[in-house]
Amino acid sequence: MWTSALLLVLLTVTSQTLAKAKNRFTHYPSWNAKVYPIWKAGDPKYEDSWKGGKVNFNVKNDSPTLTGAKVTFTIELEFPHNQEVLPDGSVVWAEDCVVNGTKYFKSEPVYPTKDADWEAVFPDGTPVKDDKKPPYVFVWKTWGKYWQVADGPCSSLTISTDDIPLGSYTMDIVIYHYRSKEKFIPLGYASTQFSITDQIPFAVSLDQVNDIVAGDMRFVQNRAIAFTVTLHDPSQYLSNADITFNWDFGDESGALISREMTVTHTYVSSGSFKPQVVIQAVIPDKACDPPSDPPTSSTGPTADQATTVRTPDLVSPVPKLVSTKPAHLNINMVLSDTEEDNAEGEASTASMVQADQEAAVAKTPPPINKLQTGNKMAANGKRTVRLSGRVAAIAVAKREAEDKPSDDDCVIYRYGSFCTAIEVFEGIEKVEIVQMENVLMTTPRKDTNVLDITVTCQGSHPKEVCSVILDSDCLKPIHMACNLLEPSKECQLVLRHFFNSSGDYCINVSMANDVSLAAATARFTVDLGSGLSSSGTIVMLLGVLVLILTVGIVGYSYKRLKPYHPLKEAASEGPQLSGVRSSAAASMLWNSLNRRGAIDNSPLLQDRPL
Known part of the structure; x- marks a missing residue:
C-alpha cells in the first residue's frame, strides 16, 4: 500500500513537472521536425542558438480589437549589442570582436548566406513561394x-x-x-496578449487654451473646452460606418448630438461636473453584399485557408479566418494538433465575458428592437455567439436565398461610452496695462530710465506675475522677472x-494662479x-571753465605782483657782458608782451637822464 501511495505521489509530481515543462506551443501532425526541430522552453541548446549572445523578441499587437x-x-528581433541589422535584413558584426575564441571582423555577416539548391518549405511541408531563401x-x-x-x-501578421x-x-x-540546407534552428518562443470586445475602443482628450497643467482635469469657467474623440480603429473597420456622438456635459445644458470628432463647450459657472459621451456606429453588414461566384469544391484547404478546429467539447466548427498578408510575406495557415492542443491549453487563452453577457449577439440591433432580437435572429438565421463559463459554442445557420434581409x-450596431469628472474654477479673466510712465534718474556715474x-x-486673484522685456518686434526676450503676489482686495x-540704453521695446505681462x-x-x-544734458558732461564743462579761470587769475596776479628790477649800465667787463645781454633780451621780450602802447607811461621811474 505504501508502495502504491508512493508511486501515485511520484506520478502526480512527474505529471505536474511535465505540464510545467511542456510549452504551450505544440507542433501539429504534419510538422517536419527534421527541418524544424522542436526544443522545449528552457532547453540549454537555446544558449548557443545564436552567435554572440541571446536574441530577444519585441512582440506587440494593436488590440483592443x-x-x-x-x-x-508585430515582432522585431533584437540582436546582441555587438551586432547590427543592415537595410536588407542581414545581420553583421558591428565591431571587431572575439566570441568563444573565434575572431570576427566588423561588417562580416554573422551567418554567411549559403547557396543551397533546395526548395524551402514551411514546417508543414508547404513550399515557400519566394525566389530568395527566407532568413526567418x-x-x-x-x-x-x-x-x-x-x-x-x-515581421507582422494580420488576422x-x-x-x-x-x-x-x-x-x-x-x-x-x-541555418543550412533543410535546417532551421529555433531561436525561442514569445507570446502576447490581445483582446476582442464589442465596445468601440476610443479615447477622449480635453483641452483648454492657456491651461496651466494639461491633463489635470481642472479648467476655467467662461472659456471653451475642446472635447476630442480618437477612435482606435487601426484596421479601418469603421471607415464606412455612420458614427454619431451623443454628448452630455453634466451642467444641465442639454444633449449635443454630433458627427464631428471634436466639439467645444463652455461652463459658465464653477463646480464639479461629469461630462460623458455615447458613441453609436452603424456598420454595413458584409453578409448583405451580393454573393460572388459560387466557390468550387476542393478536396482540402489551400495554402492560405483555415480548416476546422477540432477541439472536442469546446467549440463547434469555426468558419474560415481570412488573414491579410503583405506581398513580401509567405503565409500558410494549417490545422492544429488534435491530440496535444487539449482543452486546458485552449480554454486558458480566453477570458470569457461575465454571466450577464451569456447571450451576447454578434449583430446588436437598435435599442428599439431589443425585445425582438431573439425572434428575428431565429427566423432569419443570424449568427449568434453564446458564452457560458469556459465553454463557447458557435451556431452557424444558413440563410435561404429567398429570405431577403430588411434594412435593419x-x-x-456597435456602441461605446466615456465618462469623466472635471473641476471648473473662476479664473483670471483679463489682464490690462493701464499706464506706463518713464522717469529719468540721474546718478554721479550714469543716467537710468525707470519704467x-x-x-x-x-x-480671481493671481498668485504670480511675470514680465518679459522683448525687442521691438516682440520676438526676442531680453529680460524676464517673476514675483509672487500677496492676496489683496x-x-x-x-x-x-x-533701462540703461535708449530704444524701442516690447513688454509682456502675465498673471497666473493654480488654474488660469x-x-x-x-x-x-x-x-x-x-x-x-548729461550730468557727466556738465561736470566736465564746469571743470574746464574752472581751469581757464584759474590760469587767468594766476597770470594776472603774476603781472601785478612781480618785483621790478631797474636796468643799470654796468662797466665793460668781459666776463659779465654775455649775462647782461641775455638779461636785457629777456626784459625786452617781457616788456613787448606786456606793453599796452607805444608810449612809456612811467618815464620818470627809469634811472636814466632825461
Whole structure:
C-alpha cells in the first residue's frame, strides 16, 4: 500500500513537472521536425542558438480589437549589442570582436548566406513561394490555428476576428532561423496578449487654451473646452460606418448630438461636473453584399485557408479566418494538433465575458428592437455567439436565398461610452496695462530710465506675475522677472523696470494662479536724452571753465605782483657782458608782451637822464 501511495505521489509530481515543462506551443501532425526541430522552453541548446549572445523578441499587437475587425501582430528581433541589422535584413558584426575564441571582423555577416539548391518549405511541408531563401520563419498560434510566415527580422501578421467570442487571448510565436540546407534552428518562443470586445475602443482628450497643467482635469469657467474623440480603429473597420456622438456635459445644458470628432463647450459657472459621451456606429453588414461566384469544391484547404478546429467539447466548427498578408510575406495557415492542443491549453487563452453577457449577439440591433432580437435572429438565421463559463459554442445557420434581409438586418450596431469628472474654477479673466510712465534718474556715474507699469486684472486673484522685456518686434526676450503676489482686495500693481540704453521695446505681462493664466502686451520707447544734458558732461564743462579761470587769475596776479628790477649800465667787463645781454633780451621780450602802447607811461621811474 505504501508502495502504491508512493508511486501515485511520484506520478502526480512527474505529471505536474511535465505540464510545467511542456510549452504551450505544440507542433501539429504534419510538422517536419527534421527541418524544424522542436526544443522545449528552457532547453540549454537555446544558449548557443545564436552567435554572440541571446536574441530577444519585441512582440506587440494593436488590440483592443472590435469584434469583426482585424488585429495585427508585430515582432522585431533584437540582436546582441555587438551586432547590427543592415537595410536588407542581414545581420553583421558591428565591431571587431572575439566570441568563444573565434575572431570576427566588423561588417562580416554573422551567418554567411549559403547557396543551397533546395526548395524551402514551411514546417508543414508547404513550399515557400519566394525566389530568395527566407532568413526567418515565424509560426503564430492562437484559437487552435497556425499561421506560417517567412520574413526578415521584422515581421507582422494580420488576422480577422469574425465569429470569435469576446474575451482575452494569447498569441504564441516560435521563431526559426535558416541555418543550412533543410535546417532551421529555433531561436525561442514569445507570446502576447490581445483582446476582442464589442465596445468601440476610443479615447477622449480635453483641452483648454492657456491651461496651466494639461491633463489635470481642472479648467476655467467662461472659456471653451475642446472635447476630442480618437477612435482606435487601426484596421479601418469603421471607415464606412455612420458614427454619431451623443454628448452630455453634466451642467444641465442639454444633449449635443454630433458627427464631428471634436466639439467645444463652455461652463459658465464653477463646480464639479461629469461630462460623458455615447458613441453609436452603424456598420454595413458584409453578409448583405451580393454573393460572388459560387466557390468550387476542393478536396482540402489551400495554402492560405483555415480548416476546422477540432477541439472536442469546446467549440463547434469555426468558419474560415481570412488573414491579410503583405506581398513580401509567405503565409500558410494549417490545422492544429488534435491530440496535444487539449482543452486546458485552449480554454486558458480566453477570458470569457461575465454571466450577464451569456447571450451576447454578434449583430446588436437598435435599442428599439431589443425585445425582438431573439425572434428575428431565429427566423432569419443570424449568427449568434453564446458564452457560458469556459465553454463557447458557435451556431452557424444558413440563410435561404429567398429570405431577403430588411434594412435593419443589413447593418451592425456597435456602441461605446466615456465618462469623466472635471473641476471648473473662476479664473483670471483679463489682464490690462493701464499706464506706463518713464522717469529719468540721474546718478554721479550714469543716467537710468525707470519704467513704471501699472497693471490691473479681473476675475480671481493671481498668485504670480511675470514680465518679459522683448525687442521691438516682440520676438526676442531680453529680460524676464517673476514675483509672487500677496492676496489683496484689488487686483492692481505697479511693475518697475530699469533701462540703461535708449530704444524701442516690447513688454509682456502675465498673471497666473493654480488654474488660469492671462497676459497683456504693450510697446514703449526709452529715451535717455542727448549728451549735453548729461550730468557727466556738465561736470566736465564746469571743470574746464574752472581751469581757464584759474590760469587767468594766476597770470594776472603774476603781472601785478612781480618785483621790478631797474636796468643799470654796468662797466665793460668781459666776463659779465654775455649775462647782461641775455638779461636785457629777456626784459625786452617781457616788456613787448606786456606793453599796452607805444608810449612809456612811467618815464620818470627809469634811472636814466632825461
